[in-house]
Amino acid sequence: MSDSDNNLDVIRHSAAHVMAHAVQNLFPGVKIAIGPPIEDGFYYDFDKPEPFTPDDLERIEEEMAKIKAADTPFVRREVTRAEAEKTFGDQPYKLELIREIPEEVSTVYEEDGFVDWCRGPHVESTGKIGAFKLLSIAGAYWRGDERNPMLQRIYATAWPTEEDLAAYLKRLEEAERRDHRRLGKELDLFSFHEEAGPGLVFWHPKGALIRKIIEDYWRDEHLKGGYELVQTPHIARQDLWAMSGHLDFFSENMYSPMEVEGSPYLIKPMNCPFHLLIYKNTVRSYRELPIRWAELGTVYRYERSGVLHGLIRVRGFTQDDAHIICRPDQLDSEIVRVLDFVIKILSRFGFNEYAVYLSTRPEKYVGTYEGWEKATDALRAALEAKGLAYEVDEGGGAFYGPKIDVKIKDAIGREHQCSTIQVDFNEPERFDITYIAEDGKAHRPIMIHRALLGSLERFFGILIEHYAGAFPLWLAPVQVVLLPIADRHHEYAESVAGELRSKGLRVTVDTRNEKTGFKIREAQVQKIPYMLIVGDREVEQKTVSVRSRNRGDLGAQSLGEFIAYLGAELGGDLKTAD
């Protein structure tokens, strides 16, 4: 973390105290929970019987301004557990935390009579909390657990200067305009349902169609790229997860077992053990390697309901997973090949800027020192061969092997972790997989886990925000909408639609009895790439009047011209549409 990050955190954490102070002033008796700094701001959780209103937020902001103006010093004090318990005797959330920590001595910070239990550090005095703004109220379970009481969380932001704040609010506005949760509703792409459980995605027809287009592209590229597809179950006996080691090192992310005929079964959090069972199904020769097996495998992982976020953080998601099992002499070329593939696929979706990280051997590791060196060298060499700038996270690898992580930069500069290339020295040992080499003996192959998009759900969320819902033509669920001006133009509109559909285009006809202007506005809200307006003139001249989502009126074209135009757009390189 950089100094400036540290500085921001101190400002925001101090502003959080001031917010809690202001709330206590205005709403005596409210219980306070926690108020940490977060990315781009801070929040505080309150237990208050009535919901905060937007008016309340304004009043709290004013009260905070007064506390800031008073410029009272933050005073740090060490307290024993008994003292802390006494100080926060009427604050049950604080008490719960105080009673849990192992240390007998902790610290509190006080300004102008308001005391919070806190490690600090803080700014010198309330005058130094910078420029702040309260943003929103949300429900949040205490400690992110849906069995606990629901608290009210006030989100806010704070920055060193008013200019910083203004710039951030502008970025925020842009991010909100692109928020995939809002666009998901507006464009009818997906939903979540409390009846089924949080974090489980329901893909609506338009969303599922985009997913199909992504999956078709993904599968075809994998088949062309020397991969084979496999498909495996979603559940397996608990014993398999003991064998793979996931019960030891991944069980916190796994659900409890279900019973099938007396045996415990677990829903899968990963696909790899299944691919290894297929590998072990027969004796493998060195001639068969490298094996590259890809699966769009849906996995389920435990996440606290408090951390779930739209499509970005969910409980069920489909990994675009593949496992490469190769001989040691094939490792270098396989990694280069994967890295090429990563860039090819990400570019197709309009992501051309990356932040790349190489994570190396941690203190505790499995496999040999030489194996790690060789694998790390292979990863590094591939990055250098591709001319990719990267940061080294020394010792940041998993215990089972070194890895490359690729974060993509979206249209407004935010980074998102997507692709990963991980060498694994652990599972080949645990599953005792081998191949028969030219020497007639059994040797241990190397295994690479890799994902390009990461999770289809998360990637779709990123994609929606990247394009602000205006998907490029090849991904748009509806590519063209016909807008007949009057009933007498319906027949011609349907025949044009039929012609376009026969070219594989996704076309709808808006035959509703509405004004054309209204239909255009709706198509624009739906971010349909092309609107074709047809009236008397178009019917007579056998043309269509083309309107682009981005570029407005493009004038009349013959159907042949328009089809050629779309063909060129679909064949060319993709750009962010918006």
Add this chain to the structure above:
Amino acid sequence: MSDSDNNLDVIRHSAAHVMAHAVQNLFPGVKIAIGPPIEDGFYYDFDKPEPFTPDDLERIEEEMAKIKAADTPFVRREVTRAEAEKTFGDQPYKLELIREIPEEVSTVYEEDGFVDWCRGPHVESTGKIGAFKLLSIAGAYWRGDERNPMLQRIYATAWPTEEDLAAYLKRLEEAERRDHRRLGKELDLFSFHEEAGPGLVFWHPKGALIRKIIEDYWRDEHLKGGYELVQTPHIARQDLWAMSGHLDFFSENMYSPMEVEGSPYLIKPMNCPFHLLIYKNTVRSYRELPIRWAELGTVYRYERSGVLHGLIRVRGFTQDDAHIICRPDQLDSEIVRVLDFVIKILSRFGFNEYAVYLSTRPEKYVGTYEGWEKATDALRAALEAKGLAYEVDEGGGAFYGPKIDVKIKDAIGREHQCSTIQVDFNEPERFDITYIAEDGKAHRPIMIHRALLGSLERFFGILIEHYAGAFPLWLAPVQVVLLPIADRHHEYAESVAGELRSKGLRVTVDTRNEKTGFKIREAQVQKIPYMLIVGDREVEQKTVSVRSRNRGDLGAQSLGEFIAYLGAELGGDLKTAD
């Protein structure tokens, strides 16, 4: 059940007694379990420490022949529970069953000193058990439950005459040649793994590729046919299954709950509740109907391990599911449309003969009498409009609605249940789904569940047997294999392969250092539709020597000719390849 079925059952059940008698004669002390007639034969389960050998089967058959020759009468006798318990005092499996039945008086049948506890009826005397043959030995858990002891099951068959037996054995040989479990291994299509659990399918690359082709075809036809795709999670809170009623009437087929953050969740046995949640996501207008939502949804259902059978009966399978939600005035046309679709899709896979069943209102039902009449009429009218012969199963509908079931006839005349079209009056009520009609009021729509293939796993098993593994060109995982005669022909072979691949064909090159005859035999075993042999002459003349899997040598062709030839085959109607 017809009289002749009854007659066969009596013969077979009597032969089962004689088999148990013979086993007891030869292996005193063996415990006997149950010996029912089954389709095409019978079995008996024995508890014997050492496994039966093939020699044992011969000896048992000889011993049965002796008992048959003695022609001793079967004598029926009523016994009290106490008498039965005494008679079978040393037969723990019989005792377990005797103690479970509610009746105080049961029957035993005796011939030549061998007594079995049995309801009968039996043939008059052992001489009348017909022509029989012992077929195989398999492990079977007592009562099909893997927590119980593993018994030895001897499978056998019996027929009225020697000619019937011979004809059956010929059919059996043909069925064994086509057995999808054997072909699945030989063609490397799929596997099961005890480590993961029985009844869970692992699709290997070639099997998964065929599945992809089937799925691509299925999705594209659905989109063309006015369906939309949706995609839903594999798990949901238990509450949802209470709401849908599955906990009440389907819980025997469901696994026990897993816990997620304190709530019980169940893995889905059906997709319908999820589609209904999407429907309820917004207010629906009469203009939106009919809604047709299709999903390749993987479901998990409990089946006893004893009844699992290859791909045909599994625990995890992907339904090619769709739900149509329509207005009452749309029901007739929607059912005709589905039935057309059923026939179109099944024909594409080479199934052109069907046995169709219409199941009508049972005594207990939900919904109105008029609703049932109307729906049943709609189903009947659709069948008649299509000119499909059908049988009516009076009162055979589920409590929630009438249905059409379509069984397909495979290449050797066996029937397999695949397609189903079910009207459902229950779930729309339970989920309280409505649409706003032209009158501005909320009305209840009608829901149709339908599947065309049934389960992808099961359908794939049937398909393998239908084609005896020789998939038609459009489904073959490898369509063409290049067989270069010597190393110097590799380059040309690869260039031909590249050319064919660019046309979208699936092509491999066998560059192994083996004799051409050997490579042809292997390609034949792999049932690859076309083998292209290339040697000096082909390189020189720019041709390929074409060999068909079915028709042998087709002579030399230019590459252009061969591509045109394949194009015609792929475009034309499909026939059973074998």
